[in-house]
Amino acid sequence: MILIVGGAYQGKTEYAREHFKGYEIENHYHEIVRTQLTEGKNPLEEAENYLDGREKLVIISDETGYGLVPVDAFERRCREETGRVNCFLAKKAEKVIRVVCGIGTQIK
Amino acid sequence: MLYLVTGGSGSGKSEYAEKLAVLNHQKEQGSLYYIATMVSYDEECQERIRRHRVMRKDKGFQTLECFCHLGQIYVKKNDVVLLECMSNLLANEMYQADGSIKKRGKEADIQLMASILEPVLQLKRQAGCLVVVTNEVFSDGVLYEEETKEYIRLLGKANAFLANHAEAVTEVVCSIPVYLKASV
Numbered sequence: 001m002i003l004i005v006g007g008a009y010q011g012k013t014e015y016a017r018e019h020f021k022g023y024e025i026e027n028h029y030h031e032i033v034r035t036q037l038t039e040g041k042n043p044l045e046e047a048e049n050y051l052d053g054r055e056k057l058v059i060i061s062d063e064t065g066y067g068l069v070p071v072d073a074f075e076r077r078c079r080e081e082t083g084r085v086n087c088f089l090a091k092k093a094e095k096v097i098r099v100v101c102g103i104g105t106q107i108k
Numbered sequence: 109m110l111y112l113v114t115g116g117s118g119s120g121k122s123e124y125a126e127k128l129a130v131l132n133h134q135k136e137q138g139s140l141y142y143i144a145t146m147v148s149y150d151e152e153c154q155e156r157i158r159r160h161r162v163m164r165k166d167k168g169f170q171t172l173e174c175f176c177h178l179g180q181i182y183v184k185k186n187d188v189v190l191l192e193c194m195s196n197l198l199a200n201e202m203y204q205a206d207g208s209i210k211k212r213g214k215e216a217d218i219q220l221m222a223s224i225l226e227p228v229l230q231l232k233r234q235a236g237c238l239v240v241v242t243n244e245v246f247s248d249g250v251l252y253e254e255e256t257k258e259y260i261r262l263l264g265k266a267n268a269f270l271a272n273h274a275e276a277v278t279e280v281v282c283s284i285p286v287y288l289k290a291s292v
Contacts, residue, residue, distance in 0.1 A: 003282070005281070005282055007247060063116060063281070063282075064116075065115075065116025065117035065118050065119055065244070066116040066117075066244045066245070066246065066247035066248060067245055067246075067247060067248020067249075067250060068245050068248065068250070068252070068256065068259075068260070069117070073152070076152075079117055079118065080117060080118045081118070082118065083116065083117055083118015083119055083120075083282075084118050086118070086119075086282045087118070087119070087120045087282050087283040089282070090281075090282035090283055090284055091283060096281075096282060096284060098281060098286075107281055107282075107284045107286055108284050
């Protein structure tokens with residue numbers, strides 16, 4: 001599995017399409033985490049199950065932790081869990097690429 | 109030796125900073141201190157503090173609590189100190205009753221230097237190794253009110269100052285260390 005992270009609108013999807021042809025692309029994974037939280041699920045467990053048996057997969061997720069602590073309790077939880085899930089995915093990934101201004105840097 | 113560790117929320121920067129402190133402690137003869145800065149005002153804070161305590165357990169840290177007045181902490185030459193974190197310390201100095209940063213603008217800059225930054229450099233001179241954790245709070249694109257902008261401005265200033273005085277600066281991204289200055 002390849003993990004691509006970065007801020008919103010940094011060209012992550014385009015980067016994935018250009019560099020990982022023939023791969024399954026799971027985009028906006030941070031939104032999946034948000035949905036799981038609203039449904040009362042555990043995003044870390046969900047991520048583990050999701051990865052099970054998949055190959056040639058690119059997961060794209062926003063980095064959401066680069067701001068002030070949100071006032072809203074759910075938003076705080078969402079931000080924290082997204083960070084933890086990204087850490088987990090990074091651990092499982094063969095490669096982690098961070099995209100800033102459309103430029104990808106392989107950090108793992 | 110000053111290490112600055114930065115990163116977003118939930119990035120794994122605490123765990124990385126702990127590892128760095130423990131590793132350095134193995135080379136030094138002194139004590140291993142964790143300076144805790146989080147004021148607990150509700151159940152959620154308690155939970156955060158609990159999570160961090162569990163993470164630190166069995167790593168040999170002695171915990172010192174410091175909400176304000178960092179300059180009152182003294183350590184010895186071979187001690188290794190992990191200070192976590194700048195964003196809490198700044199909030200405490202600005203918003204706690206006994207904090208020192210009560211004015212804004214230029215005067216806040218002077219107070220920031222006196223109450224936080226000079227004391228960090230003092231700790232750096234005293235200790236064998238100092239690891240400071242800070243936070244990237246600068247990129248959510250939200251337009252905050254003046255008071256909050258002032259907090260963000262001061263934290264940015266503190267980060268840049270500390271990075272300038274640090275031998276190594278690391279940004280932790282998804283638990284992966286990205287070296288911004290030197291390499292450790």
